Amino acid sequence: MTSVSRTGQREDVPFVARSTETGARVEASSANEVIAFYRRQQELLDTDLEWEFADHPAVTEAPDADSIDAVLRALDDYFESGVPLGVLAAAMSKQGWTVGDTLSEVYELRMSGSLWEPRADHLRPV
Amino acid sequence: MTRWNANNDEVAAVSPDITDETNALPAEYFTSPDIHELEKEKIFGQYWVYAGHANAITETGAYFTRTIGDKQVIIVRDHDDEIRAFFNVCAHRGSKMVEDTPMTNPGNMGRIRCPYHMWSYDLDGDLESTPKSFEEAGLNPDLDDEEVCSLDASENGLNEVQTDRIGPFVFLNFADDPMPLAEQAGTLKTELEDMPLEEYEHAARYVSEVDCNWKTFAGNYSECDHCHANHQDWITDIELDESNLEVNDYHWILHYTHDEDVDDELRIHEEKEAKFYYFWPNFTVNMYGTADGYGTYIIDPIDEGRFQLIADYYFSSAEMTDAEQEFVQTSRQLQEEDFELVERQYEGLQSGALAQAQLGPNEHTVHKLHRLAQEAYEA
Numbered sequence: 317m318t319s320v321s322r323t324g325q326r327e328d329v330p331f332v333a334r335s336t337e338t339g340a341r342v343e344a345s346s347a348n349e350v351i352a353f354y355r356r357q358q359e360l361l362d363t364d365l366e367w368e369f370a371d372h373p374a375v376t377e378a379p380d381a382d383s384i385d386a387v388l389r390a391l392d393d394y395f396e397s398g399v400p401l402g403v404l405a406a407a408m409s410k411q412g413w414t415v416g417d418t419l420s421e422v423y424e425l426r427m428s429g430s431l432w433e434p435r436a437d438h439l440r441p442v
Numbered sequence: 443m444t445r446w447n448a449n450n451d452e453v454a455a456v457s458p459d460i461t462d463e464t465n466a467l468p469a470e471y472f473t474s475p476d477i478h479e480l481e482k483e484k485i486f487g488q489y490w491v492y493a494g495h496a497n498a499i500t501e502t503g504a505y506f507t508r509t510i511g512d513k514q515v516i517i518v519r520d521h522d523d524e525i526r527a528f529f530n531v532c533a534h535r536g537s538k539m540v541e542d543t544p545m546t547n548p549g550n551m552g553r554i555r556c557p558y559h560m561w562s563y564d565l566d567g568d569l570e571s572t573p574k575s576f577e578e579a580g581l582n583p584d585l586d587d588e589e590v591c592s593l594d595a596s597e598n599g600l601n602e603v604q605t606d607r608i609g610p611f612v613f614l615n616f617a618d619d620p621m622p623l624a625e626q627a628g629t630l631k632t633e634l635e636d637m638p639l640e641e642y643e644h645a646a647r648y649v650s651e652v653d654c655n656w657k658t659f660a661g662n663y664s665e666c667d668h669c670h671a672n673h674q675d676w677i678t679d680i681e682l683d684e685s686n687l688e689v690n691d692y693h694w695i696l697h698y699t700h701d702e703d704v705d706d707e708l709r710i711h712e713e714k715e716a717k718f719y720y721f722w723p724n725f726t727v728n729m730y731g732t733a734d735g736y737g738t739y740i741i742d743p744i745d746e747g748r749f750q751l752i753a754d755y756y757f758s759s760a761e762m763t764d765a766e767q768e769f770v771q772t773s774r775q776l777q778e779e780d781f782e783l784v785e786r787q788y789e790g791l792q793s794g795a796l797a798q799a800q801l802g803p804n805e806h807t808v809h810k811l812h813r814l815a816q817e818a819y820e821a
């Protein structure tokens with residue numbers, strides 16, 4: 317379940333992001349729910365999302381590299397069947413990337429055949 | 443007597459008599475995924491649903507998209523200055539054609555083109571052109587070019603969706619033979635059209651996802667029995683005793699009287715009151731009475747347990763003054779207070795303990811909401 321934060325914030329949610337435009341926050345139990353929230357917002361508003369918080373060991377351990385390819389290769393060890401797009405986006409936020417930045421770069425890479433998407437919104441290096 | 447599930451009390455359809463015990467929709471109508479699916483057809487597929495504001499698309503070819511249930515529609519201004527709507531679905535093999543385009547950041551196109559095989563359509567939906575490969579049979583050894591039938595422009599055009607307007611508000615209807623918008627809106631149409639709503643510009647949009655059924659929030663919007671306890675800042679300027687809630691066929695109006703006279707400049711309408719209009723199924727117009735502008739809400743279900751509140755604000759200029767910004771913040775405070783309430787109510791409803799709620803005598807607007815839902819399910 318996702319929710320925009322209310323006054324009584326829940327503390328147990330591992331993934332939190334906020335809209336750059338309106339400040340609306342999303343708190344989610346999985347990183348890909350943040351991506352789903354981003355897409356729903358995008359349909360209604362020209363906005364992007366910044367990560368506030370991502371409590372996942374893969375994100376904590378992700379290298380400080382300004383390249384999707386390098387980060388994806390490092391994250392690949394943590395996941396059996398593809399790195400969730402949201403986890404990759406959270407890892408890239410350590411370089412200041414917004415969710416929109418990551419999604420458009422992933423799209424470019426995928427369309428050039430440099431990324432593999434074994435199932436929807438899960439990525440592996442080629 | 444309260445109808446708890448544990449007592450195996452029978453639930454009943456919403457009684458038309460508000461003094462009856464079974465005057466509310468049974469709780470399962472708020473929590474069932476099947477009902478969510480049913481509503482796509484029986485509610486959002488039958489009644490006039492708000493699409494967006496005409497001022498967002500003033501030029502020929504300007505468009506935005508709007509998704510209602512599983513259906514996405516392109517709303518576009520055509521060459522005759524008419525606003526039309528089409529399913530965002532290609533007549534060739536059904537591809538989605540244009541990207542999601544919010545009303546707040548509209549696009550502009552000379553024609554509607556499908557990126558898959560490049561069929562393109564006029565702004566009135568007629569098929570305008572197809573690539574050569576649809577006119578000749580070059581790759582098919584069993585067909586001669588002469589055997590290829592040409593495609594009639596209007597017979598192979600886009601699937602149009604009915605639109606109509608109340609002032610600048612554009613509505614859609616997916617039903618084959620719907621009641622006219624004027625009938626669904628009744629006096630709401632004349633009342634809103636008496637105000638110069640089209641003179642105002644879109645200034646801000648907030649989209650919030652809330653963890654409850656859309657009807658839970660709709661019910662909260664529609665009554666003010668919760669205001670004293672929960673909107674203390676707002677309530678200080680309101681004379682609740684003199685306020686009243688007016689119910690019509692498919693809309694209801696919450697009249698909140700201000701206790702002191704507000705500067706006439708700060709109101710669009712005549713009366714010294716805030717007027718909140720709820721228009722079935724999921725649109726509201728908020729005439730605040732303390733701002734030279736107005737707001738609208740769209741209460742869009744995501745699933746049975748979540749909805750999006752799309753809050754738009756209109757002022758004389760798209761650039762808000764400090765006072766207007768402050769006003770929007772007050773409005774946002776009200777929203778957040780209400781989100782807290784409805785999420786808490788929904789948590790309670792989801793526990794399954796309560797089989798059917800009971801409405802008070804001043805919740806006649808909520809009663810109307812529940813009756814319309816019941817009527818739609820049974821239709």
Ligand code: FES
Nearest residue numbers: 532534535556559
């Ligand atoms: S599906 Fe649109 S052109 Fe083929």
Ligand SMILES: [Fe+2]
Nearest residue numbers: 662663673780
């Ligand atoms: Fe409220």
